[in-house]
Amino acid sequence: MGAGSTQRRVRAVVPALLAATVLVLSACSGGSSNSAADTADTTAALGTPDKATGTPVTLGMISDGKGTAIDQSAEIQGAQAAVGYINDYLGGLGGHPIDLKVCETKNSPAQATDCANQMVSAKVSGVVAGTLAEADQVISVLSAAKIPAFFSQAASKLGLSTPGVFSMTNAINYFSTPAAYAKQQGYQKATMVVIDVPGASGPAKQIGTLLFGNAKIAYNVVPIAPGTADMTPQIQAAEGDSPQMYVLLGDATFCSSAIKALRTLGVNATIAASETCVSKDASASIPGGYQGVKVIASLEFNADDPEYKTFKAALARYGGGTAPASIPGIGYTVTLALARAANAAKIQDTSAAGLLAAVQSAPPVPYPLNGGATFQCNGKAVSLSPNICSANGIIADAADDGSLSNYQVVQASELFKTGG
DSSP states (O other), X not given: OOHHHHHHHXXXXXXXXXXXXXXXXXXXXXXXXXXXXXXXXHHHHHOSOOOOOSOOEEEEEEEOOBOSSOBOTHHHHHHHHHHHHHHHHSOTBTTBOEEEEEEEOXXXXXXXHHHHHHHHHTTOSOEEESOOTTHHHHHHHHHHTTOOEEESOOOSHHHHHSTTEEESSOTTHHHHHHHHHHHHHTOOEEEEEEESSHHHHHHHHHHHHHHXXXXXXXXXXXXXXXXOSOOHHHHHHHGGGOOSEEEEESOHHHHHHHHHHHHHTTOOSEEEEEGGGOOHHHHTTSTTTTTTOEEEESSOOOTXXXXXXXXXXXXXXXXXXXXXXXXXXXXXXXXXHHHHHHHHTTOOOOSHHXXXXXXXXXXXXXXXXXTTOEEOOSSOSOTTOTTBXXXXXXXXXXXXTSXXXXXXXXXXXXXXXXXX
C-alpha cells in the first residue's frame, strides 16, 4: 500500500479518537499535582515583571465548559491564568496585552456554532481550545472567517485537515507513546486491552496497528465490553501470545478490572495505561494499587519543575485560586504555548493573518508542562497530518494511589512515517 493511501486510511479513523480523548482529559482531573497553597512563593515563581503596554489584541477561548455529562470549565480558569501571566510577565503578545473572550459550548452543536460566531463578531485574532466535543462546528465557522484555531488536541476530521487549525500536542499520544516506549525497551510483542466502544477500540485496531507495526512490534488488540468485572478469561487468552507489554485504554473502572486480572494471573509483563485509567478512588480496589504501572500522560506535574511552579503561581494569582490539575492545565498550556510560538517568531502583526503566519514560522519552542519537549507548527511534525505540532508523549511511574513521578518524554516521530 502506498504512503498516500495509508495516510487517507488513518486520517479517516483518527476522528474517532475525539470521544476517547475527551473522556481521558475529563477523567484525569487530579493527576499527580500537589494542591498545597504555598502562596508565599508565587510572585518569585512568576519571574521578572514585563508588562505589555501596546494596544490590546483579542483572543478567543472556547471550552465545552460545564455540561450535563462533564465539567471542563476549569479550562477557562487555566487560560485566564495564562493570559494574566503573559500580559504581566512575558510582555504580552508582541508587546500587546491580550483580552480573552470566553464562550462555553455546553457540549451542544448549536452552542458550539454560536460560540464560533461570537468570535467572528468580536474580530478575534485567534481562538484557543482544549478538546471540544463539537470541534468541527467551531472549525467550520472560524475557517470560513479565516480565524486560526489552536487546540490542545483536535482529533476530528476537520481538525486534522483544515488549514489554519492546529493540535498543539500529539493528538494520538495514547497510541504513539506506548509504541515508542515499547520500541525503546526492545519489546517484540505488545497487547492493547481496550474498552470496546467505537471511539477507543476502532482506533486501537487501526492506528495502533500502524504505529506498533512501524515500531516492528507484534501487536494484538483485545476489546472488552464496558462493565466486564472479571477479565481473567480474556487476559488468559491474550497470554497465549506472550506479550511483553500490556497497554490499557479505558476508564478507571475498566482498567481496574484489567489490572486485577493481570495480577490474579501473575502476569510479569509491563503494564502501561492511559491516564484515564488512573483514579485515586479506584486505587483502593486494586491489590497493590497502581504501583508499577506506567501511565501515558498529557502533562507533567513535577513539583520541582520551574514550569509547574509557574503554573501553580499563575493559577493562584490569575486563575481564581484554582488548584493545579489536568483540566486547568489544558487551558493554561495551550494559551501559553500560542504566546511562546508567536513571540519566538517576533510577531508584529497581531491580526488573524499575522498570528497564523507567526505561529507557522516559529522555531521549535518548549510546550508548557511537557518536560522541556518542544512543538513546532510548521506542518512537518507528524506526517499523518500537517495540523499536529508535536510527536511527543509523556510516560510516568504510578504509585499505589495513582500519583505520578519519574516523568519521561517519549519521541515518536519516526513511527508516523508511512512510506515504503
